[in-house]
Amino acid sequence: MESGWAREGFPGGPRGRFGAGDDGGKRKLKDRTVRNMYKRMFFHVKGRWGLMLLALACLISNSLLEFVIPQLTRYTIDDVIPGKLFGALPWVAAGVLGTAVLLGVFGYLSSIALASVGQRAIFDLRNELYRHLQSLDMAFYDRNRTGDLMSRVTSDVGMLQQLVSAGMMQIATDLFTFTAIALYMLYVDWQLTLLMLATFPLMLFTTRKFSKRFRTSFKTVQQSVAEVSNHLQDTLSGIRVIKSFANEDYESERFAERSETNMKANLRTVRLRAIYEPIIDMLNYLGMVAVLVFGAWQVMRGHLTVGAIVAFLAYLRLLQNPIRHFSRILNTIQQSAAAYERIMEVLETKPEVTEKEDAVRLPPIGGHIVFKDVGFSYRSDVPVLRDFNLEFTPGKVTALVGPSGAGKSTVAHLIARFYDPQQGTITVDGFPLKDISAKSLREQMGVVSQEIVLFNGTVRDNIMYGKPGATDEEIIAAAKAANAHSFISSFPKGYDSEIGERGVKLSGGQKQRLSIARAILKNPRLIVLDEATASLDTESEHLIQEALARLLVGRTCLVIAHRLSTIQSADRIVVLDQGTIVESGTHEELLHLNGKYRRLYDMQFPQEQAGGEPA
């Protein structure tokens, strides 16, 4: 499978293990994938053996019951009709109908049992995958596209469901049915049976030839579906940009191109099937001709009864079913194996930022953070922070300023331990970040950033995200402190208003104040403020500044800002450039230094140079 993922080089991914080797290597990979897939699915099925056994028993009973109706037909033709056994007719009818009822009941039971086992296994696998995704670090999310990850949790897991609910059992019962019927027929008339079985190698050969083509064709379909959904995800979430550039037609054309690829791929699959099925039908008829002609000859010579030929023809149909199923199951297995590989690529990815077994739970902290000789890069070839030394004083506001790309947000990411530095250490109150539990650190941290994420749910739910189980009084107090209470109260449903697509629409400033309320409710010791006031109107900015001032009081704060007006009162301002600290001090000290900060300041407030007040 040539996913972009594999090319990214997942260390634990199948490609990483086997390498992109020759065909032999690929076959090995495939076999191993299929074996592992069965092993894992059986693992998920474990504990539900009762239901599995019930399903198996029902399927085997059905295979045996399939024998009955042809036998009753033979009996009617050979014995009842010539012997004029009128009294036997109701029994024949009852036998056929009774068998049909039993077939229905066993079919129902096996479907229900298989579906509940299959659904349960898929439920477990999907939850395991989601939990694992939650545990992966930010670097993983930097590398992967959301649409792709979503399709792995939804459609790839769904694909495996087919395998568990139908494929696994079908193979077992088909084999059973095939062997049982073939043995019985050999017993009744070995010559006729051998003649009939002669068409099977041809069928197997055709199926094998076609299954390879089906596999390639399925892959193309799956890839084209992924392309369509990636395009949908990108363009529907970026609909504002598309409209603002008036690019609706352009995007519609691009979408049509992808849809066309998908349509063509589907048509190729249909064409293949349209050739394959008549060939199989032809071979089936060949078998039938053999039975009919050879059988008739046997009857004429008095070696076989008419009823026996009729029964043989019915058995022939039963015998051919497993072959038809088998080709379908081969496809299911191939599709599932591809999906399984994509799932395992995620499950086998280990986070780079890991927690030690004996990680220390951080006690309530003061917020003394020290960066010592820290070196960090997102990708090995581009250093972002170099020999970085910085100390955050507890209870004080430290501001980071500097040009875009200087590494300001990176400092915040490292404090939250979204990434680990390659060199140096970072400590909080003397505890190295690598030794403490990330949960205990993040519980004491609040982040308010420009990119505000509110989840589907009510206003209350969103504020409460900062402190699950908070009381209404606490929520309202936090909203008041964040200057959010009045606009929330103006909604018809107040705190119970739904946010999101079907709920109230919030302005940028309102969202910002909700996120501040969430942080105030959390009451963390450490606050990271990432360009929280960018791109807002003056009125909103004033309300937000007030809210932030309340949030920052008495906490250790890191403020990242482009707008120097927002950080002039910071206890310390650190100027970053290309990942190193070039200046640091208070606003006044830095202005007097006449260095980089002064230049940034003069750029933002040119009137100051002319003796005016900053805006």
Ligand SMILES: Nc1ncnc2c1ncn2[C@@H]1O[C@H](COP(=O)(O)OP(=O)(O)OP(=O)(O)O)[C@@H](O)[C@H]1O
């Ligand atoms: N997830 C990432 N993966 C790879 N490179 C990244 C990632 N995030 C940031 N970078 C790079 O690291 C450098 C520092 O980025 P950072 O976001 O820390 O800068 P910044 O000073 O906060 O910039 P801005 O003010 O524009 O937000 C930039 O060159 C950026 O391209």
